[in-house]
Amino acid sequence: MLVRFIQLTVLSLVILCSQPYAEQTHYQRKSTGSGASYEYRWLDHDGKARKISFTLPADTLQSLPQQQLNYQPGLAMREVEIALMKAAQQIDPRVARFSLTKRHDTLSFSLSGKDEEQLEALTASLKETQKETMDSYLTERYYQHYTTPLQQKAVKPNHVRYIQESVLPMVPAAQSLYDIVDEQSNARSYLNLLLSWAQAIPYDTLENRVSSNGSGFSPPLAILNQNKGDCDSKAVLAAALIRAFLPNNPMKLVLLHDHALLAISMTPLATDETINAEGLPFILLDPTGPGQLKLGEVSKSTRQGIASRNYTLETIP
Numbered sequence: 001m002l003v004r005f006i007q008l009t010v011l012s013l014v015i016l017c018s019q020p021y022a023e024q025t026h027y028q029r030k031s032t033g034s035g036a037s038y039e040y041r042w043l044d045h046d047g048k049a050r051k052i053s054f055t056l057p058a059d060t061l062q063s064l065p066q067q068q069l070n071y072q073p074g075l076a077m078r079e080v081e082i083a084l085m086k087a088a089q090q091i092d093p094r095v096a097r098f099s100l101t102k103r104h105d106t107l108s109f110s111l112s113g114k115d116e117e118q119l120e121a122l123t124a125s126l127k128e129t130q131k132e133t134m135d136s137y138l139t140e141r142y143y144q145h146y147t148t149p150l151q152q153k154a155v156k157p158n159h160v161r162y163i164q165e166s167v168l169p170m171v172p173a174a175q176s177l178y179d180i181v182d183e184q185s186n187a188r189s190y191l192n193l194l195l196s197w198a199q200a201i202p203y204d205t206l207e208n209r210v211s212s213n214g215s216g217f218s219p220p221l222a223i224l225n226q227n228k229g230d231c232d233s234k235a236v237l238a239a240a241l242i243r244a245f246l247p248n249n250p251m252k253l254v255l256l257h258d259h260a261l262l263a264i265s266m267t268p269l270a271t272d273e274t275i276n277a278e279g280l281p282f283i284l285l286d287p288t289g290p291g292q293l294k295l296g297e298v299s300k301s302t303r304q305g306i307a308s309r310n311y312t313l314e315t316i317p
Helices: 058-063 073-088 116-140 159-166 171-178 187-200 220-226 231-245 300-307
Strands: 002-009 024-032 035-043 049-057 097-103 106-113 143-147 153-157 251-256 260-265 274-277 280-285 311-316
Touching: 024 049, 035 058, 035 187, 049 058, 049 171, 049 187, 073 097, 073 106, 073 116, 106 116, 116 143, 153 159, 159 220, 159 231, 159 251, 159 311, 171 187, 171 231, 187 231, 220 231, 231 251, 231 260, 251 274, 251 280, 251 300, 260 274
Parallel strands: none
Antiparallel strands: 002 106, 024 035, 035 049, 097 106, 143 153, 251 260, 251 311, 260 280, 274 280
């Protein structure tokens, strides 16, 4: 008798950050008849007082996710279990016998029968059902599969998807920053201004993120509405605004073990902290801090993480 045994284990990932934030002098959000208006005042890297205001229309507020749903492995497993049971009901018991086993956060199935070729075909079909069901569950909740720098299989918020879906809706915010960039400035000046604004948004340590299974991540609209965010949340917001201003510069999301930041392909200065990817130098930029860090500046811990190659890169289209 031949037996095919398949096991599924789900591991959730949360990105923990523990860095302070820069000073913000004013924040106000007002609901209007056509949407919501936002006002910010802060000090930039040179101590200069800055202020911006912009309005997001009602359709933008309704179309963008306002929170990251909890990832619940048990519910994900349940959906996979139901899908497998339905698929197994279509199997002729004279051809193969199906068995399903659940233990804690694992779900496994086995097929037994006499015809090895038929068992292999049925096993492949059930594995595809298992994969499609899990992928669908994750996609609906803005999650994705992820391999950590330590090569662990995990699940995390789909940061790149949030960035892509937020670029056009966040144009008013990007434009408000562009409007106050000093005359005769360049892309570096815009990026530094954007960084100073993002770094000044209060930092939320979200110490319960391990138990909340990713719900601590704040989509871009949530950061604007709540006026707080952690490292990966701020990185996603900043990336969306940068992409609205610089649509063609290659850009990466850099995920370290306990931090997240960005990297953009531009001509670096001699003092810029960079990483190499795809044969190009990418300048690092950290919307979180600590403190107010300009383009090409990172903290000591980030520098050490980059030097040890303890990070993964995600391409931002």
